[in-house]
Amino acid sequence: MKRRRQEPIKISSTLMLTPMLDMLTVVLIFLIVNxxxxxxxIKPSANIQLPEAELNLNEVPRIHIELAKDHVMLNGQTLAGLLPDSQDSQAWNILKIKLEELTKESKDQKPQPILLIADKDAPYQFVDSAxxxxxxxxxxxxxxxxxxxxK
Amino acid sequence: MKLSRKRINHETELNLVPMLDLFLSLIPFLLMSSVLVSFGGVYVEAPSYSKAEAQKIENKNDELDLAVQIEKGRVSILGYKKGFETKIEAVKGSFDLKDLNGLRSFLTGLQQHYSKIHSSLFHASAETRYQDAVSVLNILRATQVSENLVLAVGAVE
Structure with missing residues (x-):
C-alpha cells in the first residue's frame, strides 16, 4: 500500500495591517483634536514651575513675557539689563520699545493681550512691577x- | 465547437502602505509639537484710566465694588459703594491663605445679596508668593463674582 504524500499546508504570510491602521487612526484623530x-x-523656561489654577486658558495671547529671578524674556528673547525687581523705570524702557515694535507689526496696531509667565514661588512684586x-x-x-x- | 469561458479572478486589495507611511510621519510630528502640560490661565486687567472713568459713571447704588488685599498670609476683603468712594462696613472678611474655602463661600454669599458686583480690585504685598496670589485670583474669576478683576499696581514714573 502506498502512502499518500502529505501536501504542504499553505500559510498566508500577509501582514495584517488593518488593526494597526485602526489604532493609528484613533491616535491621529485624538492628536489632531487636541x-x-x-x-x-508657549515655552516656559525649564526652571519655571507654573502656579496651579483650575481655569482654562481660552485665549492664547501672542505676546509672552517671562519673569524669572535673573531675567525678563519677551517671546523667548532675554531683555538685556532688565530684571523683574528693577525699580528703575529706565530699565523697563527696553520692554516698552520692544512691545511698541510688536504692536506696530500687528494687524490693528492696538495693544495686544499679554501672557505673563512666572514661577509659583516668585514674589508677587515681579508681577506687580511688570x-x-x-x-x-x-x-x-x-x-x-x-x-x-x-477640578 | 464550444468555447470555454474562464473566470478571471480579480483580487482587489487596497494598498494601505502609503497611508500607513503618512500616519507614521504625522503621529511623531503631532506628539513632538503637542503640549503635554495642560496650560490654564487667569485673566486680569491692568489699571486703565478710561475704564476707571466709565466705571464711576455707570456704578449704581445697589452695586458693589470689592477691594481684595493679600498681606501677611491672609486675604482680606472690603466692600465699597459707588466706585470705591463709600465703604460698606457689613461687607468685610479675612481668610487664611491656607484654607480658601471660606473665601469661596463668602463670595458666593455676596452674589446672593447684591444685584451686581461691578469690580474687584486686587492687590498683594510684594513678598506674597505668586501661587497664593494666583489662587485668590482664580477663586475671584471662577466664582464669577464680579465683571472686572483689576490689579492695583504701584505708580510708574
Missing part, C-alpha cells in the same frame, strides 16, 4: 499662565 499651535508656542509698566504703556489685558489642576 493640537493647539498657539499653546504649543503689570504697572504694562499698564503705563496702555496694555490692560493680562493673562497669568498657570498649569491646570484637576
Amino acid at each position: 493640537f493647539s499651535p498657539e499653546k504649543a508656542a 503689570v504697572a509698566h504694562l499698564a503705563a504703556g496702555g496694555y490692560s489685558e493680562v493673562y497669568l499662565l498657570t498649569s491646570q489642576e484637576d
Whole structure:
C-alpha cells in the first residue's frame, strides 16, 4: 500500500495591517483634536514651575513675557539689563520699545493681550512691577499662565 | 465547437502602505509639537484710566465694588459703594491663605445679596508668593463674582 504524500499546508504570510491602521487612526484623530499651535508656542523656561489654577486658558495671547529671578524674556528673547525687581523705570524702557515694535507689526496696531509667565514661588512684586509698566504703556489685558489642576 | 469561458479572478486589495507611511510621519510630528502640560490661565486687567472713568459713571447704588488685599498670609476683603468712594462696613472678611474655602463661600454669599458686583480690585504685598496670589485670583474669576478683576499696581514714573 502506498502512502499518500502529505501536501504542504499553505500559510498566508500577509501582514495584517488593518488593526494597526485602526489604532493609528484613533491616535491621529485624538492628536489632531487636541493640537493647539498657539499653546504649543508657549515655552516656559525649564526652571519655571507654573502656579496651579483650575481655569482654562481660552485665549492664547501672542505676546509672552517671562519673569524669572535673573531675567525678563519677551517671546523667548532675554531683555538685556532688565530684571523683574528693577525699580528703575529706565530699565523697563527696553520692554516698552520692544512691545511698541510688536504692536506696530500687528494687524490693528492696538495693544495686544499679554501672557505673563512666572514661577509659583516668585514674589508677587515681579508681577506687580511688570503689570504697572504694562499698564503705563496702555496694555490692560493680562493673562497669568498657570498649569491646570484637576477640578 | 464550444468555447470555454474562464473566470478571471480579480483580487482587489487596497494598498494601505502609503497611508500607513503618512500616519507614521504625522503621529511623531503631532506628539513632538503637542503640549503635554495642560496650560490654564487667569485673566486680569491692568489699571486703565478710561475704564476707571466709565466705571464711576455707570456704578449704581445697589452695586458693589470689592477691594481684595493679600498681606501677611491672609486675604482680606472690603466692600465699597459707588466706585470705591463709600465703604460698606457689613461687607468685610479675612481668610487664611491656607484654607480658601471660606473665601469661596463668602463670595458666593455676596452674589446672593447684591444685584451686581461691578469690580474687584486686587492687590498683594510684594513678598506674597505668586501661587497664593494666583489662587485668590482664580477663586475671584471662577466664582464669577464680579465683571472686572483689576490689579492695583504701584505708580510708574
